[in-house]
Amino acid sequence: MRTPADTWHLILTQPLPGAMNMAIDEALVEAVEAGTHPPTVRLYAWAPPSLSLGHAQPAADADPDALHHLGWDLVRRATGGRAILHTDELTYAVVAPETHPLMAGGVLASYRRLSRGLVAGLRALGAHVEADAEYPAEPPLGPVCFEVPSNYEITCGGRKLMGSAQWRRRGVVLQHGSLPLTGDIARIVRALRVTQGTPSEIEARVHARALTLSEALGREVDWSEAARALADGFAAALPMRFVEAGLGEAERRRAEALATEKYAHSAWTYRL
Numbered sequence: 001m002r003t004p005a006d007t008w009h010l011i012l013t014q015p016l017p018g019a020m021n022m023a024i025d026e027a028l029v030e031a032v033e034a035g036t037h038p039p040t041v042r043l044y045a046w047a048p049p050s051l052s053l054g055h056a057q058p059a060a061d062a063d064p065d066a067l068h069h070l071g072w073d074l075v076r077r078a079t080g081g082r083a084i085l086h087t088d089e090l091t092y093a094v095v096a097p098e099t100h101p102l103m104a105g106g107v108l109a110s111y112r113r114l115s116r117g118l119v120a121g122l123r124a125l126g127a128h129v130e131a132d133a134e135y136p137a138e139p140p141l142g143p144v145c146f147e148v149p150s151n152y153e154i155t156c157g158g159r160k161l162m163g164s165a166q167w168r169r170r171g172v173v174l175q176h177g178s179l180p181l182t183g184d185i186a187r188i189v190r191a192l193r194v195t196q197g198t199p200s201e202i203e204a205r206v207h208a209r210a211l212t213l214s215e216a217l218g219r220e221v222d223w224s225e226a227a228r229a230l231a232d233g234f235a236a237a238l239p240m241r242f243v244e245a246g247l248g249e250a251e252r253r254r255a256e257a258l259a260t261e262k263y264a265h266s267a268w269t270y271r272l
Contacts, residue, residue, distance in 0.1 A: 121233025
């Protein structure tokens with residue numbers, strides 16, 4: 001698919017189950033790899049709430065009985081990191097060839113570039129955010145992604161506001177991340193098996209080190225307002241010109257297959 005280098009598709013999708021959301025991201029990676037789809041930013045939400053495990057995170061960190069009681073899904077991401085509870089949030093995915101100028105120089109260099117768009121969107125909403133800090137290469141990690149920030153992730157007042165992760169496969173980059181909009185940032189602990197410390201200790205750490213957008217702003221922001229702000233931020237801060245589009249039929253069929261055969265399958269979810 002031949003498009004100008006700065007032309008991207010912008011896809012806004014309705015709330016979907018965790019397996020389908022992860023499958024759509026991978027289907028877009030495959031389509032960009034095949035040259036049948038341009039670079040893309042996808043903005044989406046989750047229904048029902050879903051606990052996602054990082055690619056190399058032990059499934060034993062999740063508590064299946066608690067998840068069943070809460071009515072939350074469990075899914076494993078293709079990207080790394082620790083557990084994230086996807087509810088009352090906006091998730092973004094950026095998919096582009098490694099040869100694209102925004103992706104040049106490796107993971108940290110591209111993280112830093114893409115963070116400019118995220119920061120621009122959040123500042124337009126009124127959030128006082130930063131994304132310039134570097135952290136130790138191997139910070140101590142518990143089971144919760146939002147316990148600690150990583151290099152060039154978005155913080156507000158020293159607390160983590162957005163968590164992101166990146167996956168590079170056969171010449172294509174997928175970066176996706178989570179922006180909690182409202183609710184209790186520490187409720188994820190209800191669905192985890194805690195082996196070090198107590199649930200209340202982990203909840204206190206999460207509250208101290210992370211926050212939602214509504215906390216950062218002192219007002220509620222709905223998904224549509226946040227999505228428009230992030231899209232505008234990417235377009236303002238980076239060489240991106242968006243064409244709003246839906247998911248193509250070929251990508252939809254591939255995503256449905258990936259959801260069934262991979263992301264909703266226990267062989268993937270419980271691989272570790």
